[in-house]
Amino acid sequence: MSTANLTRAETAERSRAIEVLGYRVELDVLGAVDPEVGTFATTTTVEFTANTSTTWLDFLGAGVESVTVNGASMPVDYDGARIALTGLRESNVVTVAARGEYSRSGEGLHRFLDPADDRTYLYTQYEPADARRVFACFEQPDLKAPFTFVVTAPQEWEVISNQQVAERGDTAGGQVVTFEPTLPISTYITAIVAGPYHRVDSEWSGGDLTIPLGVLCRASLAQYLDADTIFEIxxxxxxxxxxxxxxxxxxxxxxxxxxxxxxxxxxxxxxxVTFTEAYVFRGAATESQYEGRANTILHEMAHMWFGDLVTMVWWDDLWLKESFADYMGALANAEATRWTDAWVAFANRRKAWAYLQDQLPTTHPIVADIVDLEAAKLNFDGITYAKGASVLKQLVAYAGREAFFEGARRYFRAHAFGNTTLTDLLTELSATSGRDLTSWARAWLQTTGVSALSLERDADGRAAIVQTDPRPHRLGVGRYDFDPAGDLVCVQRIEVDLADARTPIDVDEAPLVVLNDADLTYAKVRLDERSLSTVEQSLDRVRDPLTRGLIWSSLWNTTRDSELGAQRYLSMAQRFSAAEPHLTLLTSVLANAPYAIEHYLPETARGAARREWLDHAWGALWDAPPASGSQLAWARAVAAAAEVDDSRADDIRSMLDTDGKAPAGLSLDPDLRWALRGALAATGHADMADLDGELRRDDTGSGRTAYLRATYSRPDPDVKAKAWDAIFHDRTLSNDHLGAIIAGFRSGARHDLVAGYAADYFATIRSVWETRSIEIARRIVVGLFPADTSLDAADGWRDANADAPAALNRLVLEQRDHLARDLRAQAFNSRPDVTG
Incomplete structure (x- = not known):
C-alpha cells in the first residue's frame, strides 16, 4: 500500500503517541502569478509532546528541503508522502521547509487563471486529507491544534484564512499577512484563500456577540454577486x-x-467557508436554485458546531458531521428563511440520492467501517449525507424535538474542541430523551438497505402495511379525498409505529392513501393500485407540495425498480409536468424523464420517446409564463433533450442567431446559450465556427469549460479519438476541463462512436488509479465507464484485478450495478404486458 494512503490503525497509534500543541505555517505564493512557476515555499513549525522517539509528518509535494528537530538539523528522510522524524523527546519543536505544488485538480492549493481579466486566484481544499499538499502536518482529524498562518502574497491581493488578520507588513514585491491563531481545529478544515477577490462586508449581532461577515468572489463575477441575499440567509x-x-x-x-x-x-x-462559484448565478436562476444555495449555506454553517467545534475521531464517524449538517441545513432553511417548504426539496432531491446509493452492492452503514483514506474519500456519499439526515429526522420524531436539541447542547458543552464517536452522542441523546437508543442505533445507523412500504388488503378488506427489510418506523398514513373544488386533500392522518414485516392498520378506503405522509421516516413508498390509478388521472389535483413530492418520488423509485413501466411514468411526466408549480419537483421530473428514456427503455423505443419528450418540452417552453422559473427550467430541458434528438435543431439555431425568435421573457444568458449550442454540436448541427463564435461572446472561465464540452460533443470519430487522448495524456487539464471533455465524449445519441473504447477503458483504469490523484482518477473511472458494454466485461476486469485498490474496485462495482439495473429495466419494459 502506498504510504500516501493513511490507515485508521496507524493514525490511531500515532494519536496515542503524540499530542499536538500548535502549528505555525508560512506560505510564499508571490510567484503564483507566473504560470511557469509550479511550486511555492512552505515552512511548518509544529510543537508537540511525544511518548515515542519516532513518528512521521505527512506531506505531498515537490520536495522537502530541510528538517530541524529540537534545534538540530536532521537528514531528510522523505518517501514522497511521509517525513520521518527521529530523536524525539517528551517536548518537541520540528520545522520542515519544503516546496508545495500548485494544484489543477482542486486538491490542495488550487490555482486558477481567469481568462476574463488574466488575474490569478488561489484557494485551498483539503477534505479528507489534502492539507499535506500545502504544508507538512499530522494529517488526521483527531490531532487538533491551534494554527497560525503567515502568507506572503502580491501586494494587491485579498488574503484570508480561518482567523482575522493580526498583522500586515510589506516585503519585496508583496505583503506578508500574519493571522491570529485559530482555536484548536483539525488540519482538513484549515484554509487559505488569496487573490484579487471582490469583497463585500457586513456583520451579524446576537446577544453580546458581533460577528464580522464577508462575501467574496472573483472580480470578473462581481456584477453577479447578490451579497445582500447571502448575508440575509x-x-x-x-x-x-x-x-x-x-x-x-x-x-x-x-x-x-x-x-x-x-x-x-x-x-x-x-x-x-468556500463554495462553488456555480452559486454565483450569471443569468436567470430558478427559485429551486436559490433554495438549494440557501440550503448549502446553512448546511456549512451547521458544521461550525457539528464537525468543527466537535469533530469525529476518524472517518468512520463522518456521519457525526455530515448527517447532522444535512438535517440541520434543511431544518434551518424551513424554519428560519423564506423557504418554508424546504422539506419538499429534501424529500424529493436529497432522499433520491440516498435511495440510489443504498441500493448499490457497495452500500454501507451510516456508521461505516473506514479503514483508510481512499475509503474515506468515497464515503462522502448519499448514505453519509442524505440517508443519515433522513434517519435523524426519524430520530427527532421518535425521541422528540426538544430532547434532540437538548442532547445536542449537552454534546457541544461536553466535547467542545474535542473529538467524538457514536457512543458520545448517543450517551447525551439517551439521557435527554429518556430512551435507550442502542437498539435504535443498531437498526438505523449500523445496518444497510432501504425498506419498501406498501399497503395491502386481504379478501375481507382488512389493511396492513407491509415492509421489506423491516425496521422500526414512526410515520404518518394520510387518507386523501376530493374536496368540493375537486382537489385531493388530506382528510385523515394516522400515526403508526412499525417494527415488523406486516403491521395491521385501521384505514378506510380512500381514492389516495399515502404512506409516510409528511415524510417522517426513510423508506421507499409504493402506491396501492387504487391510489396509483387516482394519481395517474389527478396528480395535479394534489395541492400539498410535500405530498406531491412523495408521490413523484414513489413513481420514480417504482420505475427504477422495474415495478412501474417506464412508458407509464413518462406518460404521467408529460401529463403533469407542465402544470407542476413547485420548481424543485419540476426540476426532478425534467431530469428523471430523459434518464428513463436513455436507460430504462429498450433501444428500439428510444427514438420515438426522445422526439415525443423534446416536442413536449418545446411546447411547455412556449406555454410557460414569460420570465418565470418554469420557463427557464423548460428551456434547459429543451437543451438536454435536443442533445439526443435533432428535430428542433433549426428552431434552436434560430433562437440563438435571430433576435426575437426566443419565447417572450426568456433570457438567453451565457449558460443557457452554451447548453443550446452544445446540443446542436452533439447532433452535428454546430461546427467549430459556431462554437468559436459563442466563445467570443463568452470568453470566461465558464465559457471555456462549456466550449470544451461542446467541442468534444461533436459526432465525429476523430473528435472522440482526440477527446480520449486528451483525457488520458494531457496532464495540464484542470479538474473542470477534464470533466468537460469527458462529458463531451459521452454526450449525444451516437453511442456507436464511443462503444469501441470499452476494451481500452478496462485496460487503462488501474494505471490511472495508480498514477493520478484520487479526484482526477475518480472522474475518469466513473465518467468513462462504458454504458454500452456487457456485464461480462466489467466482471472480467474485476476477476482479473481482485488485488486492485478497494476504492477503485468499489467504483467499478457501482458502475456495473447501474448497468445491470438498466439492463433489467430494459428487459422489463420490453415485455408486452408492460409496453402494451
Missing part, C-alpha cells in the same frame, strides 16, 4: 443555530468565498 442561520444549540458561534468571523473549479458544493472551513 447567513444572519438568519447564525441566529437559528446560536439559539437552538445554546452555544455562541465560536470562530470569530464568518467569510464565505465563491471559488472557481471547485470539486464540491462547499466546505465548512471555520471562519472561511
Amino acid at each position: 447567513t444572519r438568519q442561520g447564525l441566529g437559528f443555530f446560536a439559539e437552538g444549540f445554546d452555544y455562541p458561534y465560536p470562530f470569530g468571523k464568518y467569510d464565505q468565498v465563491f471559488v472557481p473549479e471547485y470539486n464540491l458544493g462547499a466546505m465548512e472551513n471555520p471562519g472561511c
Whole structure:
C-alpha cells in the first residue's frame, strides 16, 4: 500500500503517541502569478509532546528541503508522502521547509487563471486529507491544534484564512499577512484563500456577540454577486443555530468565498467557508436554485458546531458531521428563511440520492467501517449525507424535538474542541430523551438497505402495511379525498409505529392513501393500485407540495425498480409536468424523464420517446409564463433533450442567431446559450465556427469549460479519438476541463462512436488509479465507464484485478450495478404486458 494512503490503525497509534500543541505555517505564493512557476515555499513549525522517539509528518509535494528537530538539523528522510522524524523527546519543536505544488485538480492549493481579466486566484481544499499538499502536518482529524498562518502574497491581493488578520507588513514585491491563531481545529478544515477577490462586508449581532461577515468572489463575477441575499440567509442561520444549540458561534468571523473549479458544493472551513462559484448565478436562476444555495449555506454553517467545534475521531464517524449538517441545513432553511417548504426539496432531491446509493452492492452503514483514506474519500456519499439526515429526522420524531436539541447542547458543552464517536452522542441523546437508543442505533445507523412500504388488503378488506427489510418506523398514513373544488386533500392522518414485516392498520378506503405522509421516516413508498390509478388521472389535483413530492418520488423509485413501466411514468411526466408549480419537483421530473428514456427503455423505443419528450418540452417552453422559473427550467430541458434528438435543431439555431425568435421573457444568458449550442454540436448541427463564435461572446472561465464540452460533443470519430487522448495524456487539464471533455465524449445519441473504447477503458483504469490523484482518477473511472458494454466485461476486469485498490474496485462495482439495473429495466419494459 502506498504510504500516501493513511490507515485508521496507524493514525490511531500515532494519536496515542503524540499530542499536538500548535502549528505555525508560512506560505510564499508571490510567484503564483507566473504560470511557469509550479511550486511555492512552505515552512511548518509544529510543537508537540511525544511518548515515542519516532513518528512521521505527512506531506505531498515537490520536495522537502530541510528538517530541524529540537534545534538540530536532521537528514531528510522523505518517501514522497511521509517525513520521518527521529530523536524525539517528551517536548518537541520540528520545522520542515519544503516546496508545495500548485494544484489543477482542486486538491490542495488550487490555482486558477481567469481568462476574463488574466488575474490569478488561489484557494485551498483539503477534505479528507489534502492539507499535506500545502504544508507538512499530522494529517488526521483527531490531532487538533491551534494554527497560525503567515502568507506572503502580491501586494494587491485579498488574503484570508480561518482567523482575522493580526498583522500586515510589506516585503519585496508583496505583503506578508500574519493571522491570529485559530482555536484548536483539525488540519482538513484549515484554509487559505488569496487573490484579487471582490469583497463585500457586513456583520451579524446576537446577544453580546458581533460577528464580522464577508462575501467574496472573483472580480470578473462581481456584477453577479447578490451579497445582500447571502448575508440575509447567513444572519438568519447564525441566529437559528446560536439559539437552538445554546452555544455562541465560536470562530470569530464568518467569510464565505465563491471559488472557481471547485470539486464540491462547499466546505465548512471555520471562519472561511468556500463554495462553488456555480452559486454565483450569471443569468436567470430558478427559485429551486436559490433554495438549494440557501440550503448549502446553512448546511456549512451547521458544521461550525457539528464537525468543527466537535469533530469525529476518524472517518468512520463522518456521519457525526455530515448527517447532522444535512438535517440541520434543511431544518434551518424551513424554519428560519423564506423557504418554508424546504422539506419538499429534501424529500424529493436529497432522499433520491440516498435511495440510489443504498441500493448499490457497495452500500454501507451510516456508521461505516473506514479503514483508510481512499475509503474515506468515497464515503462522502448519499448514505453519509442524505440517508443519515433522513434517519435523524426519524430520530427527532421518535425521541422528540426538544430532547434532540437538548442532547445536542449537552454534546457541544461536553466535547467542545474535542473529538467524538457514536457512543458520545448517543450517551447525551439517551439521557435527554429518556430512551435507550442502542437498539435504535443498531437498526438505523449500523445496518444497510432501504425498506419498501406498501399497503395491502386481504379478501375481507382488512389493511396492513407491509415492509421489506423491516425496521422500526414512526410515520404518518394520510387518507386523501376530493374536496368540493375537486382537489385531493388530506382528510385523515394516522400515526403508526412499525417494527415488523406486516403491521395491521385501521384505514378506510380512500381514492389516495399515502404512506409516510409528511415524510417522517426513510423508506421507499409504493402506491396501492387504487391510489396509483387516482394519481395517474389527478396528480395535479394534489395541492400539498410535500405530498406531491412523495408521490413523484414513489413513481420514480417504482420505475427504477422495474415495478412501474417506464412508458407509464413518462406518460404521467408529460401529463403533469407542465402544470407542476413547485420548481424543485419540476426540476426532478425534467431530469428523471430523459434518464428513463436513455436507460430504462429498450433501444428500439428510444427514438420515438426522445422526439415525443423534446416536442413536449418545446411546447411547455412556449406555454410557460414569460420570465418565470418554469420557463427557464423548460428551456434547459429543451437543451438536454435536443442533445439526443435533432428535430428542433433549426428552431434552436434560430433562437440563438435571430433576435426575437426566443419565447417572450426568456433570457438567453451565457449558460443557457452554451447548453443550446452544445446540443446542436452533439447532433452535428454546430461546427467549430459556431462554437468559436459563442466563445467570443463568452470568453470566461465558464465559457471555456462549456466550449470544451461542446467541442468534444461533436459526432465525429476523430473528435472522440482526440477527446480520449486528451483525457488520458494531457496532464495540464484542470479538474473542470477534464470533466468537460469527458462529458463531451459521452454526450449525444451516437453511442456507436464511443462503444469501441470499452476494451481500452478496462485496460487503462488501474494505471490511472495508480498514477493520478484520487479526484482526477475518480472522474475518469466513473465518467468513462462504458454504458454500452456487457456485464461480462466489467466482471472480467474485476476477476482479473481482485488485488486492485478497494476504492477503485468499489467504483467499478457501482458502475456495473447501474448497468445491470438498466439492463433489467430494459428487459422489463420490453415485455408486452408492460409496453402494451
